[in-house]
């Protein structure tokens with residue numbers, strides 16, 4: 507056997523499962539078709555850590571509740587940027603209020619603690635920046651926001667440091683079950699392994715078609731995202747969510763300098779429509795100050811961990827859900843238990859549950875910055891002025907375990923190019939640092955995927971320079 511366990515797909519599921527299994531005496535690899543982990547994860551860096559209140563069924567709710575607790579533990583352990591933020595589920599008319607009452611009763615039955623059904627007066631006290639009067643609301647003190655990529659990367663880095671092999675730029679082509687395990691064929695290799703954990707979302711990587719979650723065929727709604735600036739003193743204190751009579755979901759998530767708005771609708775809506783919906787609900791949204799707007803597919807499938815072929819060494823996770831990040835640590839624990847019931851293994855004696863330090867120049871005091879610069883002068887050279895990201899951080903992002911190989915990889919790891927200029931002043935510097943550190947020509951540096959080169963050629967007249 508080449509491996510005990512092969513994890514197909516290096517998304518957040520793949521990374522979390524690799525982390526859980528790296529604690530045991532197993533030979534593990536993750537196969538990912540892109541140059542980096544978790545490339546599918548949301549580009550707006552403010553994933554909500556849900557609490558199970560609005561989950562569509564009890565199983566999803568339990569996974570959210572368990573994941574919610576585990577994410578807080580992981581954030582503490584790996585120094586991740588988790589911010590506790592209360593969540594207000596709001597009703598603006600009598601019908602919505604009736605629905606909300608039912609949601610509250612269901613949440614209590616699901617054993618969710620720290621939630622309260624509150625009247626409009628209390629809602630206004632808790633969130634003074636609401637514009638429209640509500641009938642009532644549920645206040646949850648369980649929720650928060652986390653940077654999902656940072657979570658995935660922390661888990662992957664610790665898994666890597668504990669011996670998991672991450673195979674990037676390698677696409678799974680087929681899965682074949684044999685007497686004792688599986689043969690996985692990729693664009694580069696053929697591997698034999700005892701167990702396969704398939705996290706690849708598409709159906710054609712299943713060993714049997716009947717494993718496919720029926721909900722894959724469901725009509726997909728659209729999520730319309732935008733990032734808006736708030737007026738100085740009118741920042742939201744809570745995450746807000748309301749579901750209208752016609753099932754349109756509005757979400758507003760406070761970030762340090764902005765509000766992330768999201769409208770889940772049957773279709774894509776215009777930027778103006780989306781903004782108007784949120785503007786009616788929240789005070790202080792500046793009129794022409796949307797810095798990002800995009801639409802994506804909204805998923806609310808039931809996540810299915812299908813282990814009906816576990817005796818053949820195959821587990822498939824299917825379905826996509828808006829709270830996948832929240833559920834992921836709980837799902838990884840379930841998978842880890844199943845694997846341990848099926849393959850003999852023991853806890854590693856030399857396992858290290860620690861992530862190597864990361865220094866974020868912008869979060870340090872001047873004394874700490876000076877100490878860092880004394881050790882490495884690159885920390886004194888600011889590359890991204892908007893977000894105060896230094897050359898030292900970019901070099902570290904490239905050199906550390908599972909280091910960045912692409913511009914997007916540097917952006918996600920360091921926050922460079924995510925400020926108001928969107929990389930206009932630092933993109934070329936980052937391309938040059940990547941080329942220098944990876945010992946490549948600048949022409950070879952890509953944005954994210956193969957063939958997404960940033961610089962496509964030299965101008966003839968400058969060839970000699």
Ligand SMILES: Cc1cc2nc3c(=O)[nH]c(=O)nc-3n(C[C@H](O)[C@H](O)[C@H](O)COP(=O)(O)OP(=O)(O)OC[C@H]3O[C@@H](n4cnc5c(N)ncnc54)[C@H](O)[C@@H]3O)c2cc1C
Pocket residue numbers: 514515516517518519520537538539540543544545546547548552553554555556654676677678679705706707729802803804805826827828829830831832833
């Ligand atoms: C609009 C939106 C908003 C969301 N908001 C939230 C939120 O607020 N809170 C929350 O908890 N969650 C949220 N989520 C969920 C979450 O961000 C994503 O769904 C999650 O990151 C997906 O992770 P994954 O590991 O399942 O899937 P993916 O990231 O899709 O992982 C699959 C991996 O497999 C790789 N792959 C595919 N094909 C192959 C192949 N043939 N060979 C090798 N590798 C392959 C892909 O490159 C990918 O890396 C949101 C999702 C969406 C879409």
